Amino acid sequence: MKSIAVLGSTGSIGSQTLDIVQRYPDRLRVKLLAASRVSEKLLEQVKQFRPEYVYVAEGGEIEGVKTLSGDTGLDELASLDIDIFINGIAGIAGIKPTYLLLKNRKKQATANKEAIICLGEVFKDRYSEILPIDSEHSAVFQALQAGNRENLKRIILTASGGPFWNSQSLENITVEDALNHPRWKMGRKVTIDSATLMNKGLEIIEAHYLFNIPYSKIEAVIHPQSLIHGIVEFIDGSMIAQMSCPDMRIPISYAISYPDRWETGAKYLNLFEYGKLEFYQPDEEKFPLLKIARECGEKGGAYPTVLTVADELAVDMFLRGEIKFTEIPLIVEKILEKANFKKPESYEDVIFIIEETKKLFKDIYKTAGGKIA
Ligand SMILES: NC(=O)c1ccc[n+]([C@@H]2O[C@H](COP(=O)([O-])OP(=O)(O)OC[C@H]3O[C@@H](n4cnc5c(N)ncnc54)[C@H](OP(=O)(O)O)[C@@H]3O)[C@@H](O)[C@H]2O)c1
Known part of the structure; x- marks a missing residue:
């Protein structure tokens, strides 16, 4: 027990x-x-x-x-x-x-x-x-077990693309539209991050730290069916993908039972129901947060933390109806421009960067940023 x-x-x-x-x-x-x-x-x-x-x-x-x-x-x-x-x-x-x-x-x-x-x-x-537990990272964790780390070529994180990946325009998007995720039923913050593709940007940074993989070997693709959650490619050209119905009980259960596997109650995948799998290049012009996140990850230091805080506060403003959907990346970018912190060396340094970023945000946008801790 x-x-x-x-x-x-x-x-x-x-x-x-x-x-x-x-x-x-x-x-x-x-x-x-x-x-x-x-x-x-x-x-x-x-x-x-x-x-x-x-x-x-x-x-x-x-x-x-x-x-x-x-x-x-x-x-x-x-x-x-x-x-x-x-x-x-x-x-x-x-x-x-x-x-x-x-x-x-x-x-x-x-x-x-x-x-x-x-x-x-x-x-x-x-x-x-x-x-x-994040489904993409659980998928990569599972797929990495198929080979040696020295033979790794790259990892690919899939993204459903959220509700707007193939929309003509992102103007006039309401909170309700943005919360209407086509594949996953999640909390409000991560659902908005999925709609801006920031979620994938954050996941690229998460994968870098969790698996100690350089950014040059981490890619993201839009896969609207959300059946493949992550792929590991090895140098011989083999790709090992983890596939399942989009159901978070699978990665949660695997984290609990690892290395064993338990039945989860999730639906078993009927491939004929779907027929095809599609993959598209994400549009970084339309979804700038994906590119901004990768850049912050590559710069390292305080940037990933400032990015995370700025996004959480901007999403909160959007959820409270204070800004438009298209303003989220503009606000995040502005905070990143103004922030100037040293690389954190300790937990206390991380907290300092978080608090100072919140202050900076409050000074510029005159908002408390809701319930942020
Ligand atoms: N949902 C998904 O499918 C999914 C998938 C992949 C990754 N994730 C990640 O998982 C995390 C959780 O997402 P979620 O969608 O489950 O969020 P959620 O539905 O909004 O739930 C958040 C939970 O955190 C609790 N909480 C908030 N502040 C807390 C605090 N200071 N101390 C203790 N508990 C606190 C909330 O409690 P109250 O209800 O009392 O406020 C609630 O139980 C996020 O980082 C998200 O990116 C989620």
Whole structure:
């Protein structure tokens, strides 16, 4: 029996993790649930899974469970004796837990690309201890097992392209349009990132840090069917691809059961239902964030962190109806132009860059940027 902690349990990744737990009551026991606040959903989960601990970032008490909160609570969370921590927290709020779990050498599987990116310059040497949940990175992780790293030619991350990859114009896109993802049902921030293709840009940086692969060997392609999630090409010309229905329970379950594989409840792929697989070059003129992200990754230093924070704040402004969809890349670019920080050497340096970027953003755009941590 494995004990499991689900961080971000009320979100899309968290709920799908609990779906797997529910299938395997004889193999998995929830020891901790974590969310930002005490919501109806969290209370239902507590009732159903009866964890020993609940972490609530904003504070509060839940009857019958040890409730942790704030910074001290996070320290306690990261020192608990738990077999695997699943990190499904959205955005920058996931950085501190990721850092503490790395520091305490806890086994973690993460979907939180923002943390992987912001902590990458400082902690990438420890990333082989992390199991990837992002579907593309799980696919690459699986495909890499087919050969030796010295024989790697390149990796390819696929992108559904979001709702607009073949639209004529990106003008007049509403929040509702942008949240209407054709393939995946995800949280709001990652759904907007998918629509701007920033998500793929962030994933390129995530792949660089997670797998220690140079940017020259990482590519992205639009694959509208979303059946192939990632490809590894070896020097002999062989490409190993991981294919499945687009269902996050597959990579989540693999991270939990690795190296074993369990049934997930996901549909088995009927190839005849689809008939064909298509691949297109992403249009970096139309989706500049993809190019901007790659450039930030290549520059390294503080750039990936500034990019991550600027994007999270700009997306938040878009979601609150303060800016147009097409303004997201302009705002990110402007913050990148103004930011001038040294390469982070420690966790504290990363936090400094995050806080200063938030201040810079607030000064220019006179917005608090919503709930950003
Ligand atoms: N969803 C997907 O299919 C998918 C696929 C690949 C990668 N990812 C990545 O996975 C991460 C999560 O995405 P998501 O779509 O699952 O997001 P989501 O649906 O928005 O869920 C976010 C979760 O994080 C919790 N949370 C926010 N701030 C917190 C804090 N300070 N402490 C503890 N918990 C906090 C939220 O709790 P409350 O409900 O209380 O606010 C919620 O449970 C993102 O980094 C995303 O890029 C997601």
